[in-house]
Amino acid sequence: MIASPNMKSFFILFVVILTCINSIVNCHYIPSSHAKNSIDACKEIHDKFLQTNATNSTTWEEVAACYRSFPYDSEVAKETIETLRGFLSAFYAFFDEAKEEPKPGFTFRPVDLAVELDRLLENKYEVEFDFYTDVKSVINALSDAHTQLTGNCYESFLFDQGLSLYSIIRDGKQIIKVFNDSVDPSNINCEVVSIDGLPALDVINKFALDQVGLTKDLGVRFNLALASLSLSRGVLQASDFSGLFTSRQQLPPTPYISYTLNCSGDWLKQVNRRWTVGATRAVLTNFTDSVSYRKQFCVKFNNSTDKNTNANSVTKSAVHTHRSKREIDVPSLSEGELIVDAIIASFYVVRDVGVAVISTIDTSTLDQTQMEVVYTNLYEGFQSFAKRKIKKVVLDLSNNGGGTVEVSQYIALLLFPDIIPSFPLDMRLSDLYRLAIKTASVIPSPVPEFPFDYHGYIRAENEQNFTSVQQFFGNNMFTRGGIQNNYSSKFFINYESELRKNLESVQGSNPSPLNWTRDNIIILTNGFCGSACANLAQILAEKKQIKTVAVGGLLSQNQLSYASFPGGFKLDSGDVFSLLNDVGLNHSSNSLVPNDFSLSMSASAAGSEVYSSVHNTMVMEFEFKPSDFRLFYDEKSARDPSILWMQAAELIGK
Ligand SMILES: *[C@@H]1O[C@H](CO)[C@@H](O)[C@H](O)[C@H]1NC(C)=O
Ligand SMILES: *[C@@H]1O[C@H](CO)[C@@H](O)[C@H](O)[C@H]1NC(C)=O
Ligand SMILES: *[C@@H]1O[C@H](CO)[C@@H](O)[C@H](O)[C@H]1NC(C)=O
Ligand SMILES: *[C@@H]1O[C@H](CO)[C@@H](O)[C@H](O)[C@H]1NC(C)=O
Ligand SMILES: *[C@@H]1O[C@H](CO)[C@@H](O)[C@H](O)[C@H]1NC(C)=O
Ligand SMILES: *[C@@H]1O[C@H](CO)[C@@H](O)[C@H](O)[C@H]1NC(C)=O
Ligand SMILES: *[C@@H]1O[C@H](CO)[C@@H](O)[C@H](O)[C@H]1NC(C)=O
Ligand SMILES: *[C@@H]1O[C@H](CO)[C@@H](O)[C@H](O)[C@H]1NC(C)=O
Ligand SMILES: *[C@@H]1O[C@H](CO)[C@@H](O)[C@H](O)[C@H]1NC(C)=O
Ligand SMILES: *[C@@H]1O[C@H](CO)[C@@H](O)[C@H](O)[C@H]1NC(C)=O
Ligand SMILES: *[C@@H]1O[C@H](CO)[C@@H](O)[C@H](O)[C@H]1NC(C)=O
Numbered sequence: 001m002i003a004s005p006n007m008k009s010f011f012i013l014f015v016v017i018l019t020c021i022n023s024i025v026n027c028h029y030i031p032s033s034h035a036k037n038s039i040d041a042c043k044e045i046h047d048k049f050l051q052t053n054a055t056n057s058t059t060w061e062e063v064a065a066c067y068r069s070f071p072y073d074s075e076v077a078k079e080t081i082e083t084l085r086g087f088l089s090a091f092y093a094f095f096d097e098a099k100e101e102p103k104p105g106f107t108f109r110p111v112d113l114a115v116e117l118d119r120l121l122e123n124k125y126e127v128e129f130d131f132y133t134d135v136k137s138v139i140n141a142l143s144d145a146h147t148q149l150t151g152n153c154y155e156s157f158l159f160d161q162g163l164s165l166y167s168i169i170r171d172g173k174q175i176i177k178v179f180n181d182s183v184d185p186s187n188i189n190c191e192v193v194s195i196d197g198l199p200a201l202d203v204i205n206k207f208a209l210d211q212v213g214l215t216k217d218l219g220v221r222f223n224l225a226l227a228s229l230s231l232s233r234g235v236l237q238a239s240d241f242s243g244l245f246t247s248r249q250q251l252p253p254t255p256y257i258s259y260t261l262n263c264s265g266d267w268l269k270q271v272n273r274r275w276t277v278g279a280t281r282a283v284l285t286n287f288t289d290s291v292s293y294r295k296q297f298c299v300k301f302n303n304s305t306d307k308n309t310n311a312n313s314v315t316k317s318a319v320h321t322h323r324s325k326r327e328i329d330v331p332s333l334s335e336g337e338l339i340v341d342a343i344i345a346s347f348y349v350v351r352d353v354g355v356a357v358i359s360t361i362d363t364s365t366l367d368q369t370q371m372e373v374v375y376t377n378l379y380e381g382f383q384s385f386a387k388r389k390i391k392k393v394v395l396d397l398s399n400n401g402g403g404t405v406e407v408s409q410y411i412a413l414l415l416f417p418d419i420i421p422s423f424p425l426d427m428r429l430s431d432l433y434r435l436a437i438k439t440a441s442v443i444p445s446p447v448p449e450f451p452f453d454y455h456g457y458i459r460a461e462n463e464q465n466f467t468s469v470q471q472f473f474g475n476n477m478f479t480r481g482g483i484q485n486n487y488s489s490k491f492f493i494n495y496e497s498e499l500r501k502n503l504e505s506v507q508g509s510n511p512s513p514l515n516w517t518r519d520n521i522i523i524l525t526n527g528f529c530g531s532a533c534a535n536l537a538q539i540l541a542e543k544k545q546i547k548t549v550a551v552g553g554l555l556s557q558n559q560l561s562y563a564s565f566p567g568g569f570k571l572d573s574g575d576v577f578s579l580l581n582d583v584g585l586n587h588s589s590n591s592l593v594p595n596d597f598s599l600s601m602s603a604s605a606a607g608s609e610v611y612s613s614v615h616n617t618m619v620m621e622f623e624f625k626p627s628d629f630r631l632f633y634d635e636k637s638a639r640d641p642s643i644l645w646m647q648a649a650e651l652i653g654k
Pocket of ligand 10: 485
């Protein structure tokens with residue numbers, strides 16, 4: 001037995017990037033044909049789909065008109081805000097800390113959620129879309145990938161430019177270039193001089209500042225706006241990721257973007273590129289007009305059976321389809337040999353350097369057999385470096401949105417069996433969080449019910465079980481954002497004994513220690529190593545002083561984070577309401593419990609704080625942790641990760 005059978009993916013801190021693309025505020029819409037008369041724009045989308053049978057046959061104008069066809073209802077808006085505010089004030093660990101100014105190195109604005117959300121209700125909206133967009137932009141301003149709002153109604157369609165961008169430094173100056181263009185490949189590698197008439201770098205920078213959200217470091221957001229490659233299973237995936245600037249899930253503010261390109265040197269080329277608009281068949285076959293669109297994608301069913309099968313799953317599949325892996329041949333990897341494939345990770349040898357590319361920690365889609373491969377081959381991968389007497393190892397954690405915390409802890413233990421592979425956590429004990437924990441802990445269950453049953457946690461101070469719920473609650477008062485709150489005792493999520501068992505089982509009776517130190521290993525990321533990935537990177541950096549190198553970001557900023565949104569764990573509103581209901585807590589039985597959303601949307605929130613293991617008052621989420629070393633992309637290394645690996649390997653021991 002290798003993987004624990006009751007392995008939970010509740011610590012999934014995984015982020016489907018497209019679900020997190022953020023809102024456009026102050027949009028100026030070009031009036032659509034819809035405004036002229038009372039054509040049903042949603043019906044037009046459906047009719048065109050029927051005629052062409054193509055999932056990309058609609059236009060920006062039609063989707064804009066369909067989205068804008070639903071009038072604002074102040075009662076529904078009020079309920080939506082009550083639910084969202086109720087959920088976040090009860091379970092969002094950083095509800096108060098979000099009001100604080102960022103520490104130097106970070107770029108985000110302080111957000112007083114209660115005030116900002118309530119204030120939206122004073123606006124006179126005409127259409128619900130504008131209200132939704134504004135709510136989303138408040139949540140987006142938190143710059144926390146764990147804390148998001150998603151709704152099917154206004155996120156069913158995907159908008160793509162058919163091209164992607166990247167950034168290099170040339171003659172000491174940062175410029176934007178075309179990474180790929182599926183419409184006109186002759187644009188590839190042209191310099192983008194301006195976008196919609198403004199300097200290209202400024203436009204991408206502003207997009208990163210206002211729209212990307214997800215992480216508190218502007219340089220990492222800049223990287224996310226642009227294309228980047230990632231490697232896994234021995235193939236380059238054109239990163240299923242063409243960058244958030246050119247591939248969006250929220251309605252862009254204009255129907256096209258114009259680019260001024262310098263391709264030849266002598267003259268400038270003007271490209272006006274309309275958005276290609278697509279949706280999955282599951283979306284397009286499930287409505288015929290705005291009435292059925294509304295029913296299918298916008299309003300939550302009041303029937304719990306329906307709730308599980310309704311449009312929520314449709315949006316997920318839309319995202320996955322759009323991001324389906326575009327696998328391309330390895331020629332872009334100019335050197336290196338794949339020696340072990342561990343599904344979520346690939347182990348390469350490039351000359352005398354071992355490279356472990358861990359491109360995700362999300363194992364939620366893997367079955368038991370695949371999990372055994374993951375555990376065994378992660379071990380084999382590192383062992384085969386040792387067997388080849390490799391003395392330099394690069395851990396490439398770029399584009400890793402996190403996943404299951406057990407797996408990140410396992411990787412940390414593989415490398416360093418002597419560490420506790422976890423940071424201490426605590427919870428901000430709102431009245432409802434406290435009540436939920438109290439109620440859940442007296443209900444006997446064979447497996448602790450995450451997140452509310454404290455039996456799933458152990459005491460951070462001595463790794464013993466908590467002996468009572470009072471002991472778990474503890475007696476901690478902290479002031480964050482000017483507000484004093486109760487916080488739980490510090491705890492670890494209790495996986496370690498399970499993981500050590502897995503480790504012993506893959507190692508057999510004759511474990512061969514790896515003996516690596518900071519003189520052999522370096523961590524390479526593009527800053528987007530989030531959540532469980534951030535925990536892994538930061539634990540190695542803190543507990544073993546492993547050096548880090550971050551690539552990309554803004555030249556104007558001296559430093560770049562090597563990890564993002566360390567957390568704690570993510571709670572989803574749908575799961576929370578259903579768990580609460582399971583222990584008899586709902587809006588009708590207890591007024592502390594908010595109603596679930598009546599619109600078809602859900603929210604998520606970081607449900608705990610994570611502390612440094614060295615500085616016991618340092619909340620990792622709000623600490624700027626720059627990398628030790630910095631690299632920038634050039635034309636070659638943007639397309640060939642092996643170049644970055646060798647550059648990172650050069651820095652080992654420095
Ligand atoms: C429409 O396209 C889908 C997928 O390509 C195909 O399976 C289906 O048969 C097509 N339907 C018609 C009527 O052509
Ligand atoms: C729509 O998809 C089809 C088939 O994948 C493709 O041939 C066509 O170019 C696409 N149209 C647009 C506008 O992108
Ligand atoms: C560029 O786009 C084309 C067409 O979509 C695709 O086949 C190719 O794999 C892409 N190349 C890279 C490096 O992303
Ligand atoms: C295009 O870029 C090249 C290289 O930087 C530069 O020498 C040239 O003047 C630019 N062309 C135009 C028309 O701006
Ligand atoms: C959407 O349509 C498909 C058929 O194309 C159907 O299988 C699926 O159940 C529908 N989904 C919903 C939520 O109605
Ligand atoms: C909820 O369901 C009941 C019966 O199933 C129906 O009469 C009622 O209209 C539904 N309410 C909403 C808001 O859909
Ligand atoms: C709830 O939804 C299920 C599945 O769609 C359906 O079979 C059932 O009749 C519905 N119940 C009510 C009360 O509407
Ligand atoms: C690790 O150190 C032990 C004891 O010093 C030694 O026997 C073993 O060969 C070393 N392993 C590697 C992979 O260097
Ligand atoms: C802690 O609790 C678990 C069950 O939740 C039990 O299996 C384990 O033996 C306990 N450990 C100690 C040291 O009491
Ligand atoms: C903290 O908890 C105590 C009881 O343990 C309670 O009296 C007090 O009101 C709580 N403070 C806050 C700010 O919730
Ligand atoms: C709310 O909880 C009570 C028990 O606490 C239960 O009887 C009732 O059915 C629940 N209501 C709903 C709508 O689930």
